[in-house]
Amino acid sequence: MRNHHRAFTIVELLIVIVVIAVLAATTIVAYNGIQNRANDTTVQADLNNFGKYLKLKEVDLGSPPAGGAVRSGGTDTGSSQGFTGIAFRFSRGAYLASVNNVYYCSGVETATGQISFRIYARSKSLETFKYSSNGTVMDIGQVAISSNYCLQEYSNTGSWSYGYEATSGGIWFNWTNG
Numbered sequence: 001m002r003n004h005h006r007a008f009t010i011v012e013l014l015i016v017i018v019v020i021a022v023l024a025a026t027t028i029v030a031y032n033g034i035q036n037r038a039n040d041t042t043v044q045a046d047l048n049n050f051g052k053y054l055k056l057k058e059v060d061l062g063s064p065p066a067g068g069a070v071r072s073g074g075t076d077t078g079s080s081q082g083f084t085g086i087a088f089r090f091s092r093g094a095y096l097a098s099v100n101n102v103y104y105c106s107g108v109e110t111a112t113g114q115i116s117f118r119i120y121a122r123s124k125s126l127e128t129f130k131y132s133s134n135g136t137v138m139d140i141g142q143v144a145i146s147s148n149y150c151l152q153e154y155s156n157t158g159s160w161s162y163g164y165e166a167t168s169g170g171i172w173f174n175w176t177n178g
Contacts, residue, residue: 036125042094047131064117067159083175105150107158
């Protein structure tokens with residue numbers, strides 16, 4: 001009498017492996033999407049809270065706080081890394097660390113002639129967010145930010161600072177340690 005042992009064929013094993021791979025890939029994509037949304041939400045919350053903090057400073061000072069650097073006639077003076085009298089802690093893990101990040105700028109708006117400020121920040125998801133001194137946070141897409149970008153609404157004249165420098169090994173400046 002023959003003894004038959006039932007075993008899986010190679011085709012059956014390959015089908016199981018493919019199904020497991022598809023499930024794993026779907027899970028990874030879903031996880032990355034959730035993680036990106038969490039980072040975006042954190043950056044937006046930081047900008048909103050920092051904006052409220054700056055609005056309080058604006059009430060005390062009578063105008064938006066001046067960034068550490070001043071641009072006039074295409075020339076910067078002062079320290080773009082400083083921001084005197086400002087201390088705010090950002091949720092650093094949510095920000096894109098491969099670029100200079102968290103830009104603040106203030107000045108006279110070209111379009112309206114009003115004094116205002118803006119804050120720009122880039123999330124790990126590569127999305128860039130903008131806070132305007134009118135209290136709105138907007139997703140402006142995957143835009144690279146810089147002092148020029150920040151000051152464009154002020155005819156490239158005004159004050160500015162940035163909070164994170166990627167080129168020196170990743171440094172968050174003192175005003176971001178509140």
